[in-house]
Amino acid sequence: MKSLPRSFYARPVLTVARETIGKILVHDTPEGRVAGRIVEAEAYRGPEDRAAHSYGGRRTARTEAMFGPPGHAYVFFVYGMHWHVNLVTTAVDAPHAVLIRAVEPLEGVELMAARRGLTVGARDLTNGPGKLCQAFAIGKASYGLDLCKGPLFLSPGAEPRVARSPRIGIDYAGDWAARPWRFFERASPWVSRAPSPRGRR
DNA sequence: TGAATGATTTACT
DNA sequence: GTAAATCATTCAA
Numbered sequence: 001m002k003s004l005p006r007s008f009y010a011r012p013v014l015t016v017a018r019e020t021i022g023k024i025l026v027h028d029t030p031e032g033r034v035a036g037r038i039v040e041a042e043a044y045r046g047p048e049d050r051a052a053h054s055y056g057g058r059r060t061a062r063t064e065a066m067f068g069p070p071g072h073a074y075v076f077f078v079y080g081m082h083w084h085v086n087l088v089t090t091a092v093d094a095p096h097a098v099l100i101r102a103v104e105p106l107e108g109v110e111l112m113a114a115r116r117g118l119t120v121g122a123r124d125l126t127n128g129p130g131k132l133c134q135a136f137a138i139g140k141a142s143y144g145l146d147l148c149k150g151p152l153f154l155s156p157g158a159e160p161r162v163a164r165s166p167r168i169g170i171d172y173a174g175d176w177a178a179r180p181w182r183f184f185e186r187a188s189p190w191v192s193r194a195p196s197p198r199g200r201r
Numbered sequence: 202t203g204a205a206t207g208a209t210t211t212a213c214t
Numbered sequence: 215g216t217a218a219a220t221c222a223t224t225c226a227a
Contacts, residue, residue, distance in 0.1 A: 042208075051208070062223060079209050080220030086208090099208060130209050169208055 003153035009070035013096035017043035028151035036103030051173035054095030066095040082130030
């Protein structure tokens with residue numbers, strides 16, 4: 001398993017989000033390795049994107065990683081119980097990131113199931129940003145990790161058929177909420193929300 | 202110091 | 215379909 005080079009991340013955030021679909025997310029932990037194919041991701045482009053935490057150039061202890069060099073992990077906590085993981089992209093001082101929303105479990109499935117309190121084979125193991133972080137044991141300790149070094153990294157994968165839709169859970173962002181900045185694998189049963197009947201083609 | 206609020210999940214009605 | 219869980223971060227005072 002080889003990690004993607006930093007040049008993969010040092011590009012426009014929409015490009016990285018699009019190409020993140022189909023890549024393999026790997027996390028080596030003391031309990032063992034877990035890996036999954038990324039089937040859903042969203043782009044956040046601060047400071048102009050109202051849905052992004054870095055909107056308006058807000059640079060705080062929490063958002064600091066997004067302002068750093070590309071190829072690092074931006075990890076944050078919401079709703080009092082859920083962690084989310086992002087890939088920092090583009091360049092230093094460009095607070096852009098790609099939120100990983102869902103993966104297809106490939107390796108370490110038993111470990112994921114144990115962490116989630118579910119049985120192997122469950123389809124809701126990693127089909128959501130909070131769920132996959134729990135399954136992958138991504139949390140506070142993962143903040144700011146260099147994705148080019150591990151233990152958390154992305155690995156090449158086959159190019160899937162990618163579809164787009166508006167982002168999820170950011171209705172407060174006004175016009176920005178309508179932008180189709182969510183990317184997902186069209187045929188995958190592992191996405192957090194199936195394509196809407198109307199949006200399907 | 203205090204109050205408001207989530208890039209969600211889960212359980213219920 | 216709706217609502218509760220639950221707390222770090224943020225902003226106002």
